[in-house]
Amino acid sequence: xxxPGRRSKYALLVFWLVLIAAAGPLAIxxxxxxxxxxxxxxxxxxxxxxxxxxAEEAFPDSQKPLAxxxxxxxxxxxxxxxxxxxxDRAAFMxxxxxxxxxxxxxxxxxxxxxxxxxxxxxxxxxxxAVRAIKDRxxxxxxxxxxxALTGPAAAEDDVFEAFEGMDGALLLATAGxxxxxxxxxxxxxxxxLIPLITVALANQLASAVVYLLATHADLAxxxxxxxxxxxxxxxxxxDYALLLIARxxxxxxxHADRHAAMAVALRRSIGAIAASAATVALGLLCLLxxxxxxxxxxxxxxxxxxxxxxxxxxxxxxxxxxxxxxWLFWPFVPRYSPDAVGLDVAAEHGVWRRIAGFVGQRPRxxxxxxxxxxxxxxxxxxxxxxxxxxxxxxxxxxxxxxxQRMIEAHYPSGTVAPAEILAAAGQADQVVxxxxxxxxxxxxxxxxxxxxxxxxRVAAVLADTPDSDAALDTVGRLRDAVHAVPGAQALVGGxxxxxxxxxxxxxxxxxxxxxxxxxxxxxxxxLLLRALVAPLLLLASVVLSYxxxxxxxxxxxxxxxxxxxxxxxxxxxxxxxxxxxxxxxIFLATRAREETAxxxxxxxxxxxxxxxxxxxxxxxxxxxxxxxxxxxxxxVPSVQMAVIISVGVLLDTFLVRSLLVPALALEIGSRTWxxxxxxxxxxxxxxxxxxxxxPLA
Numbered sequence: 001x002x003x004p005g006r007r008s009k010y011a012l013l014v015f016w017l018v019l020i021a022a023a024g025p026l027a028i029x030x031x032x033x034x035x036x037x038x039x040x041x042x043x044x045x046x047x048x049x050x051x052x053x054x055a056e057e058a059f060p061d062s063q064k065p066l067a068x069x070x071x072x073x074x075x076x077x078x079x080x081x082x083x084x085x086x087x088d089r090a091a092f093m094x095x096x097x098x099x100x101x102x103x104x105x106x107x108x109x110x111x112x113x114x115x116x117x118x119x120x121x122x123x124x125x126x127x128x129a130v131r132a133i134k135d136r137x138x139x140x141x142x143x144x145x146x147x148a149l150t151g152p153a154a155a156e157d158d159v160f161e162a163f164e165g166m167d168g169a170l171l172l173a174t175a176g177x178x179x180x181x182x183x184x185x186x187x188x189x190x191x192x193l194i195p196l197i198t199v200a201l202a203n204q205l206a207s208a209v210v211y212l213l214a215t216h217a218d219l220a221x222x223x224x225x226x227x228x229x230x231x232x233x234x235x236x237x238x239d240y241a242l243l244l245i246a247r248x249x250x251x252x253x254x255h256a257d258r259h260a261a262m263a264v265a266l267r268r269s270i271g272a273i274a275a276s277a278a279t280v281a282l283g284l285l286c287l288l289x290x291x292x293x294x295x296x297x298x299x300x301x302x303x304x305x306x307x308x309x310x311x312x313x314x315x316x317x318x319x320x321x322x323x324x325x326x327w328l329f330w331p332f333v334p335r336y337s338p339d340a341v342g343l344d345v346a347a348e349h350g351v352w353r354r355i356a357g358f359v360g361q362r363p364r365x366x367x368x369x370x371x372x373x374x375x376x377x378x379x380x381x382x383x384x385x386x387x388x389x390x391x392x393x394x395x396x397x398x399x400x401x402x403x404q405r406m407i408e409a410h411y412p413s414g415t416v417a418p419a420e421i422l423a424a425a426g427q428a429d430q431v432v433x434x435x436x437x438x439x440x441x442x443x444x445x446x447x448x449x450x451x452x453x454x455x456x457r458v459a460a461v462l463a464d465t466p467d468s469d470a471a472l473d474t475v476g477r478l479r480d481a482v483h484a485v486p487g488a489q490a491l492v493g494g495x496x497x498x499x500x501x502x503x504x505x506x507x508x509x510x511x512x513x514x515x516x517x518x519x520x521x522x523x524x525x526x527l528l529l530r531a532l533v534a535p536l537l538l539l540a541s542v543v544l545s546y547x548x549x550x551x552x553x554x555x556x557x558x559x560x561x562x563x564x565x566x567x568x569x570x571x572x573x574x575x576x577x578x579x580x581x582x583x584x585x586i587f588l589a590t591r592a593r594e595e596t597a598x599x600x601x602x603x604x605x606x607x608x609x610x611x612x613x614x615x616x617x618x619x620x621x622x623x624x625x626x627x628x629x630x631x632x633x634x635x636v637p638s639v640q641m642a643v644i645i646s647v648g649v650l651l652d653t654f655l656v657r658s659l660l661v662p663a664l665a666l667e668i669g670s671r672t673w674x675x676x677x678x679x680x681x682x683x684x685x686x687x688x689x690x691x692x693x694x695p696l697a
Contacts, residue, residue, distance in 0.1 A: 004259070004262060004318045004319040004322045004323075006259060008319075009259075009318075009319040009322050009323050010319075010323070012315055012316060012318075012319035013316070013319050013320065013323065015315075016201065016312075016315070016316045016319075019205065020201050020204055020205065022208075023204050023205050023207075023208035023209075024204055024208070026207070026208035026211045026212060027203075027204045027205075027207035027208045027211065029211050030207045030208075030210060030211045030214075030221070030226060031226075033211060033214040033215060033221060034221055034222055034223055034226065035220055035221065035222055041293040041294070042292070042293070042498065042501050042502060042505060043291045043292070043293070043505055045291075046501040046504075046505060047479070047491055047492065047493070047497065047501060048493050048494075048497045048498045048500075048501045049501075050491055051420065051422050051491035051492060051493030051497070052493055054422045054455065054491060055420065055422055055457060055493065058422070058450035058451075058452070058454065058455040058457070059448075059450055059451075059455075059457060060451075064097040064118035064119055064120060064126075064153075065118065065119055065126065065151070065152035065153040065156055066116060066117070066118055066119075066151040066152050066153060067092075067095075067116070067117060067118075067119050067130065067133060067149060067151050067153040067154060068114060068115070068116045068149070068150045068151035068154070068403065068407070068416055069085075069088060069092070069114070069115040069116075069133070069137060069147065069148075069149055069403075070112060070113070070114055070115075070147065070148050070149075070150065070403050070406045070407055071084065071085050071104075071112060071113045071114075071115075071145060071146070071147050072111055072112040072113075072145070072146045072147075072406050072409070072410060073111055073112075073144060073145050073146065074111060074144075075111075075144075076110050076111055077106075077110060077111060077112070077113065078142065078145075080142040080145075081113070081142055081145050082104075082113070084140065084141060084142060084145065085104045085113045085115060086104070087140075088115065088136055088137065089101050089103070089104065089115055091136050092115065092117060092133060092136070095119055095120060095121075095129040095132065095133060096117040096118065096119065096120060097117070097118040097119065097120040098118075098120075099120075100117070101115060101117040102115075102116065102117065107410035107411055108410075109410055111410055112406065112407070112409075112410035112411070114407065114411070114415075116151070118153075119133075119153045123156075126153060126156070126157075127156075127157055127160060129153075130149070130153055130154060130156075130157040131157070133149055134149055134154075134399065137149060146406065148399055148400075148402045148403030148406055149399055149400065149403055150399070150400045150401075150402070150403025150404045150406075150407065150416060151400070151403075151416060154399060154400035154403065155400040157400075158394070158398040158399060158400045158401075161398075169632050170227055170230060170231075170629060170630070170632055170633065171203075171230060173629040173632045174230060174231055174234045174626055174629040175196065175200065175234065177625045177626060177628070177629055178196055178199070178234050178235075178238050178622060178625075178626060179192065179196050181238075181618070181621060181622045181625055182195060182196060182238065182622070185242070185618045185622075186329075187331075187332065188328070188329060188330060188331070188332065189330075190327075190328055190330065191245075191328045191329055194241075194317065194320055194321065194324075194328065195237070195238055195241035195242070195245070195313075195317060196238075198237070198241065198312050198313065198316050198317045198320065199233060199234050199237035199238055199241070199309065199312065199313075200234075201312060201316065202233050202237050202308045202309045202311070202312035202313070202316075203229075203230060203233045203234065203237075203305070203308070205308045205311075205312065206229060206233055206304050206305040206307075206308035206309075207226075207229075209304050209308065210226070210229065210301055210304050210305075213300070213304070219297075219300055219301070220293065220296075220297035221297065221301055222294065222297060224294060224298065225294075225297050225298045225301040225302065226301065227630065227633065227638075228298060228301075228302060228630075229301050229302055229304070229305040230305075231626050231627055231629060231630060232280075232302055232305045232306060232309070233305040233306075233308060233309045234626050235580075235622065235623040235626035235627060236276075236277075236280060236305075236306060236309050236580070236583075236623070237309035237312065237313055238619070238622050238623075238626070239276075239583065239619040239622065239623055240273050240276070240277075240309065240310065240313035240314070241313050241317055242615050242618050242619045242622065243269055243272065243273060243587060243615055243616075243619065244265060244266070244269050244273065244313060244314075244317065244318065245321070246612075246614070246615035247265040247268060247269045248261060248262055248265040248318075248321060249329065249334050250265070250611070251264045251265045252326060252334040252335075252336070253334050253335065253336060253337050254336075255336065256336045258322055258325060258326060259322060262318050262321065262322050265318075266314070266318055268594070270314060271528065271590055272528075272586055272587050272590040272591070273310065273313070273314060274310070274314075275524060275525075275528040275586050275590070276583040276586050276587070277306050277307070277309070277310035278524055279520075279521055279524045279525075279579050279582055279583065279586065280302075280306050280579040280580060280583070281302075281303040281306040281307060282303075282520045282524065283517050283520055283521060283575055283578065283579035284298070284299045284300070284302040284303040284306065284575065284579070285299050285300065285303050286299065286513055286516045286517045286520055286575070287299030287302075287513060287575065288300070289509075289512050289513055289516055290509040290512070290513050290571075291505045291508055291509055292502070292505050292506060292509055292568060294568065295509060295513075295568055295571065295572065298572070351613070351614075352609065352610045352611075352613030352614055353610045355609070355610075355613060355658065356606040356607075356609045356610045356613075356662070357606075359606070359609065359659060359662050359663050359666070360602070360606050360666065363662075363663040363664075363666035363667050364663070364667055366659050366660075366663035367659070367660050367663035367664045367667060370655050370656075370659045370660040370663070371544065371660060373548075373655065374544050374545065374547075374548035374651070374655065374656075374660075375544075375548070377548040377549075377551045377552045377651075378547045378548050378550070378551035379551055380550075380551035380552055380553070380554035380555040380558075381547070381550050381551045381554050382554070383554040383555060383557070383558040383563050384550070384553075384554040384557065384558070384563050384564075384565055385563060385564050385565065386564075386565050386567055386570070387467075387499075387503070387564055387565075387567060388564045388565060388566040388567070388636060388637065389467045389564065390466075390467055390495070391404055391405065391467075392562075392564065392636060393566075393635060393636055393637070394634055394635065394636065395634050395635065395636055395639060396634055404416055408465060412442045412443070412461055412462070412463060415461055416466075417462075417466040417494060417495035417496065418445075418459040418460055418461045418462065418494060419441075419459070419460040419461075419462060419474075419475055419478055419492055419493070419494040419496060419497060420457060420458070420459060420460075420492070420493045420494045420497075421435060421457070421458040421459075421460060421478075421482055421490060421491070421492055421493075422455055422456075422457055422490065422491045422492075422493065423455065423456055423458070423482065423485070423488040423489060423490040423491075424454070424455065424456075424487060424488050424489050424490075425447075425449055425450070425453055425454055425455055425456050426487065427485050427486070427487050427488040427490075428447040428449075428456040428458070430485045430488065431447075431456070431458060431482050431485050431488050431490055432444055432446075432447060432458055434481040434482050434484065434485050435458065435460050435478060435481060435482060437481065438460075438474065438477050438478045438481050439474070439477065440462060440463050440464060440470060440471070440473065440474030440477065441460050441461070441462060441463065441474060441478060442461045442462060442463040443460070443461040444458060444459075444460050444461075445458060445459040445460070445461075446458075460478060462474055462475070462496065466494075466495045466496045466499075467495070467496070467499055471496045472496060472499060472500055474496075475492060475494070475496045475497050475500060476500065478492055479492045479497075502567055503567060506567040506568060506571070509571055510570065510571050513571055513575070514571065514574055517574070517575055517578055517579065518539060518543075518578065521539060521542075521578060521579065521582055522535050522536075522539055525538055525539065525582070525586070525589075528586065528589075528590065529589055529590070529593060529673070529676075530673075530676040531672070531673045531674060531675065531676050532674060532675060533668065533671055533672055533673070533674045534589060534665075534672050534673060537661070537664055537665070537668070537672065538582055538585045538586075538589060538661065539582070541585065541656050541660055541661055541664075542577065542578050542581040542582045542585070542652065542656065543578065544656075545577065545581050545648060545651050545652050545655075545656045546573075546574055546577045546578060546581070546648060548648075548651055549573075549577055549644055549645075549647045549648030549651050550570075550573070550644060550648075552647045552651070553640075553643045553644040553647045553648075556643050556647065557639075557640060557643055560639070560643075562636050562639060562640055565640055566636065566637035566640060568637070569637060569640050569641060569644070572641065573641060573644045573645055573648070576627075576645050576648075577644075577645060577648040577649070577652070580623065580645075580649060580652075581648060581649065581652040581656070584616050584619070584620060584652050584653055584656075584657040585652075585656065585657050585661050587612055587616050587619075587657075588608055588609065588612055588616065588657050588661060588662070589661075591608040591611065591612050592604055592605045592608035592609075592662075592665065593673065594608075595607045595608045596670075596673070601665075601669060601670040601672070601673075602666060602669075605662050605665050605666060606662070606666075608662075609658070609662045613658065616653065616657060617653055617654070617658070619653075620649050620650060620652065620653025620654070620657075621650070621653065623649050624645075624646040624647075624649040624650045624653070625646070627641070627642055627645040627646050627649065628642050628646045629642070630642035
């Protein structure tokens, strides 16, 4: 630990100024290396991935995303409507791959037409083309004729438009939330700026490191992982700042020299902060064991953010605090006082002294009542289900979803997203015959042979909506049928096949990663507390808190209209709530262990609750509000993550850490620290006395 002394504080400041000067230009480039294709990718072993790879190799000239223009009139199409579609078709040839657009496909009810064609060009050219197509659809449209653009090309453009400028909006929302809460916490016109600026610099450092890793070490980074990294750095970094500043304020009353006060504050808080950072970072790295690329990529990106926050808050923040001196706390400047220990509890922690007294009087009633409340909240899980339909991904209505619903009203539900069968050309007839026998398949198209003659591609239109349970069952039967054709080497892809493989991948990740996270957290707690009972107690408390958080969030999300969870949400929120939730109990438990050695078990636990209550509560509110900033993103999964994690952190802060854990520790008694035991006051090695000159300002 490098404590900021009279000279080293300036050296630390210069070091960080040089570091940020080098990191700043790199951090700005992070968006340039984002690979958002990973957000929807599946493992290479998934049948969908293998089918897509075979299609790309066998049909290299027809892999452009499809644009589907739909025209609909409830009373039936008119001649003017058909003329509009034909005029658009001629105009769309300029944007179509191969400059060909097939004739419009009418619906059986005579109320709709479809124009479907692949869009030419690279990503930037396609974006310009899709905007031009949308403008053309809206031009010279007959009265009461409804038009929309859907298909993969339109969906790609909708995603781009939805996220345009969102990285800046998220950063401003996060920083603004943190600034407001720090101002309320410190009630000082200056002090709140120091942790806010420090954490912003930590975010710059993290972004630069992630950029370098993405450029030179093939680290996958996407919009989701970058957004969560920003939230983590601000939320966790400010938590560390609150803990350190609170301890520093205590020591300023015990030491006339602010350098000595900071040295003691760092020495006594670094263990808890380091354990917290290690828990979250190692928990994130457990995601490397996941198969889903978007989940796996989140791990190292988030771990870099945690490391940057830890480094900044234990080196730069102490140096700046010491450089500016006590006046930063104005108007509540902590003055040196020989009676500081007594004043800390009586004057500054009155509310938490009363809460500790309540817990101490009835520990059994408190822990049983709190546990019962958490169990009751968990019943809200019944309001949730796993599996977010594609047309419900956005929080606002987008054009591609509107078009998809228009098509579903007039055509077989699977028209826009048919299952795609890739098979050996020699067995094409048998594969088509097998596909036509499958219940739930509305139509099987003619085989399209690849240029080299080895493979065929067959479109199978499903009778049901592509993301429905019935469609999933149909594709499962379709796979079984075509796999059974000898020598066909058949693979089934398409949107519904993707959902099947995604669900299987996520289920495997849940079974693998969740136990690994729990094991890592348990090991960190054992090493930190040098005990077995306390770590088991803390781990059980955060798991119960997670279940209660999902249940409570279920009530909120159901009210908001988002009860269908994205498949990756349970694992990601489990990781964050276990790793972050245990932070607050780490802060409490490490202080309790320290105070138990000085005061005995009962008084030590209650004193730890008293002196840490305010700062840990503030830290929890800051972290919950920071994750709440994810609500600015226009995606339902982001809103779901924001609600679950914010609710979970608040439950951890106000119920688990404040009531459940200390009450259980009192109920169990000194066996909490078994098989170790905190040193007795007589057995503790005396701390080296600090030479203090004349009192300094």
